[in-house]
Amino acid sequence: MMSGFLWDELTDSYSITVVEFPREKEYVAEVFIKDKDLIWYGVKRYGYLPTKSIIFRDTYAMHCKSPRPYKPGQICDGSITAPALHLFIQLCEAINADPVGIYAQAYEDSIFTNDQISEIKRFAEWQGVEIIYDWNPSVITAVLESLHEVNYHQLANTIEEYMCHLSTLTA
Numbered sequence: 602m603m604s605g606f607l608w609d610e611l612t613d614s615y616s617i618t619v620v621e622f623p624r625e626k627e628y629v630a631e632v633f634i635k636d637k638d639l640i641w642y643g644v645k646r647y648g649y650l651p652t653k654s655i656i657f658r659d660t661y662a663m664h665c666k667s668p669r670p671y672k673p674g675q676i677c678d679g680s681i682t683a684p685a686l687h688l689f690i691q692l693c694e695a696i697n698a699d700p701v702g703i704y705a706q707a708y709e710d711s712i713f714t715n716d717q718i719s720e721i722k723r724f725a726e727w728q729g730v731e732i733i734y735d736w737n738p739s740v741i742t743a744v745l746e747s748l749h750e751v752n753y754h755q756l757a758n759t760i761e762e763y764m765c766h767l768s769t770l771t772a
Contacts, residue, residue, distance in 0.1 A: 607650070611727070617656060630656045633680060633728060640667045640728055642680035669729030674743030677750035680728070685747040687725035688733070689756065690718055692744050695736045698763055707759035 607619045607628065616633040627646050634641040634657065643660035645651075651659075668675065671684035693700040704713035733740055741764070748757035 611724075615657075616724070616727070617653065619651070619656075621650075630659075632656050632660045634660060635669075635728075636666075638669060640669050640680055641665065642667055642678065644679065671725070671728065671730045672743075673731065673733070673740055674746045675750075681747070682751045683721050683725040684728060684730040685744075685751045685753070686721045687730045688744045688747055689753075689760065690722060691733050692736070692741065692760065695733070696764060696767065698760070703760055703763060704756060706763075707753075707755040 605621050607621050609618045610616070614635050618631045620629045621627075622629065627648055628650055629644065629646050630651055631644045632642070641660050642665045643656075643663045645656070645659050645663075647655075665678055665680070667678045667680045671681055671688075673688055675681065690700050692698075693703060700718060701713050701715060704711070733744075745757045745761055748754070748760075
């Protein structure tokens, strides 16, 4: 039997996703809890279906706090995937590149859709992500570092190659 979502809840103050793995007889909970200028983050496996209060307690006990808004180049702590991808999408918009096309070029065996882009942007903005207005070389480098931090190495390399190609066309 495959895994399945038991619950996926997003409020103004928290996001909880619980997935059941029947074969392993376990549940995995991922939670983001908003606080002033940070997100508390946790992923934990349980041998039973945890309650919301147990998930919150365990998240605070893990002490994984991530500053928000997320800024380009910020260290990876497990919670930054959506914000890092949001920065990638912002970069694509700044250079008039198609994020779906760039992603497809980087990962030919994966599908990335405009609906996923909307969902990523929504979740990253819920968490808090910096909106970039000044796209200078150091910011671009930091965005690429963010993609590397979340193991999107090929995506970072592909967008970098795309920008190099653009600069040769305009030179």
